Amino acid sequence: MSTLEALLRIEGLCVSYGSIQALKDVSLQVGEGEIVSIVGANGAGKTTLLNTIAGLVRATKGSMTLRGKPVPRASHQVVAAGVALVPEGRRVFGTLTVRENLMLGAYLRNDSDGVQRDLEWVYSVFPRMKERLDQVASTLSGGEQQMLSISRGLMSRPSLLLLDEPSLGLAPVLVQEIFRQIRRINREGVTVLMVEQNANQALRFAHYAYVMQTGRVVMSGTGRELLASPEVQESYLGRRRRSV
Numbered sequence: 001m002s003t004l005e006a007l008l009r010i011e012g013l014c015v016s017y018g019s020i021q022a023l024k025d026v027s028l029q030v031g032e033g034e035i036v037s038i039v040g041a042n043g044a045g046k047t048t049l050l051n052t053i054a055g056l057v058r059a060t061k062g063s064m065t066l067r068g069k070p071v072p073r074a075s076h077q078v079v080a081a082g083v084a085l086v087p088e089g090r091r092v093f094g095t096l097t098v099r100e101n102l103m104l105g106a107y108l109r110n111d112s113d114g115v116q117r118d119l120e121w122v123y124s125v126f127p128r129m130k131e132r133l134d135q136v137a138s139t140l141s142g143g144e145q146q147m148l149s150i151s152r153g154l155m156s157r158p159s160l161l162l163l164d165e166p167s168l169g170l171a172p173v174l175v176q177e178i179f180r181q182i183r184r185i186n187r188e189g190v191t192v193l194m195v196e197q198n199a200n201q202a203l204r205f206a207h208y209a210y211v212m213q214t215g216r217v218v219m220s221g222t223g224r225e226l227l228a229s230p231e232v233q234e235s236y237l238g239r240r241r242r243s244v
């Protein structure tokens, strides 16, 4: 268990889609200032977990607290409480420009000085965004769209950034770049809860991590501990266990 103060605490969370139980009694914690990764195969319930925190899916049971207070139910209230979701699949507003996409990320804010400061912050993290401000988002490359999607999340000045498969479909060199920038964002004060199928990268970058399997948390530990675990190596890192 993490030793840092919990920013997000989830206990006994259950979610069903009709007769399919996607989350079964999930409990986890995200410490203030941490990068926490959730790894697991397709259908393990990782996206459902993030969507439930973000207020897009309703839990049937369990509790979620942010700094000790219940996570609000409506998604716009979750954003106002300091949580931003960067959904899977680089969802950007394709017909809008980069600048317009970024400003949509700040739609709940009325501190124009702060918004300007955070635009500069985003440009420093992803200089490409500044170069492409007037470009229509649908014409960006896949990697640039992922940068925009993360940048839009940052424009709400979250204390907790939820990232759903940030490396999905990106070329290896871009995967490295995205993870490096996620680490930088974290160092600059944003706590990160990240879902990834790229277990190797996700564990290397995580302070703490959970392994999910068919709706349950089946293992947890520091990123380093899980990278060294023979079960994780065999099931998620594609390494064969040495025979004895």
Ligand code: ATP
Pocket (backbone or CB within 6 Å): 017, 020, 021, 022, 040, 041, 042, 043, 044, 045, 046, 047, 048, 049, 197
């Ligand atoms: P992936 O890595 O493939 O995105 P995941 O770990 O994120 O998988 P989820 O997308 O959360 O998993 O899905 C968990 C389970 O819930 C799966 O069995 C999936 O088929 C089911 N599920 C997800 N969304 C819905 C939905 N809207 N309606 C019905 N079933 C759903």
